[in-house]
Amino acid sequence: MKKTIILFVLITFVLTSCTTTKPILKTVAYKGMYKEKPLSVLIMPPINKSTAVEAKEYFHSTLIVPLANAGFYVIPPFLSMEILKKESAYDAELFLNTSLAKFGEIFGADMVLFTIINKWDKTYGNVSVGVEYILKSTKTNEILYDRKGTINYSTSVSSSGGGLVGALINVAATSINTVATKYIDVARVCNGYTLLDLPVGKYAPVDTKESEEFAGLNNFKVSLNSKYGY
């Protein structure tokens, strides 16, 4: 009797933990995007909450690519950075919870992208990054897209040769990999993975299947490496 009860409890537990990750349609998860159909996006300087001071630039210089490739007009990043600095609006954190109408006015931006780097921990051959990307409308201040998660990125280069020699080559190749290129790649992968779910913008061909697609988890944990393309 006792055993059956325990078994029953276990089964219920397993079942209930499954139901928390019910897939949601993209049209539901990002309904604001479908309603407003934003065209232009302003990239705010990333907010760095990690202990790595250098993380900010890795992200800033790589964000334009996935956004433009998704079909949006991206406000020129260097030009906008200069204007933001001149207008004393370079500290993105100050604008996370305020009206964004001014950004719509000055830049003609329909939405603003906030990137928060929560964690950037390096260990040998691996970087663990905690990120959150929030797209907010300049018209309604509503959150149109919000995904966060942890990405474990393996920086080691895998060569084809196995055995001891292969292992030695691997160690050498990993350390030769120039540091900056490697970390730019980490940021590229984080941006690509997290923004992959974006409904396509005006300049991308119409995706007729999109309305049937499910949204990715809004809170995820993944392991990726440089082979990840988006």
Next chain:
Amino acid sequence: MKKIIYFSISLFLLCSCTTQQKLYSWDKYQTTSYNYLKNSDDKSTQDLIKTYQVIIAKQTGTRSVVPPGIYADYGFLLLQLNKTVEGKEMLLKEISLYPESKVFIDRILNKLQK
């Protein structure tokens, strides 16, 4: 059981199909723009200029047009190097390709006129 295998195989095939062509090609933009952001010295500036020129001249993306922001940022860099005529020309190209950029680019052009 067989059904599951077929399903997994087709799913796998479908997934491998989705590595389709991108809207734009970016040359070495992510690296050169980072180096410029970080160093802003002569070498990184020249490298970024070269990247902009390649992106503009050799677009292999599916849209076959220059990606958003590139003409404008290139023009902006030229302006900073006191190449005013060329810089302005690039800013105007951004407007003609992406009319939504007119709002803020006009502001910069107006400032130049003063």
